[in-house]
């Protein structure tokens with residue numbers, strides 16, 4: 163895995179895992195983690211806003 167990914171995500175390599183939606187590496191485990199990457203999370207929030 164690209165060693166620059168944890169630095170870019172502001173987490174450790176052991177906390178990096180595939181996004182549940184797009185399978186790209188994201189901060190998947192541990193404190194402050196999310197099953198979705200930042201991009202998918204933003205898209206989901208936008209979709210929720212649009213659905214209101």
Ligand SMILES: [Zn+2]
Pocket residue numbers: 181182183184185186198199200201202203
């Ligand atoms: Zn994603």
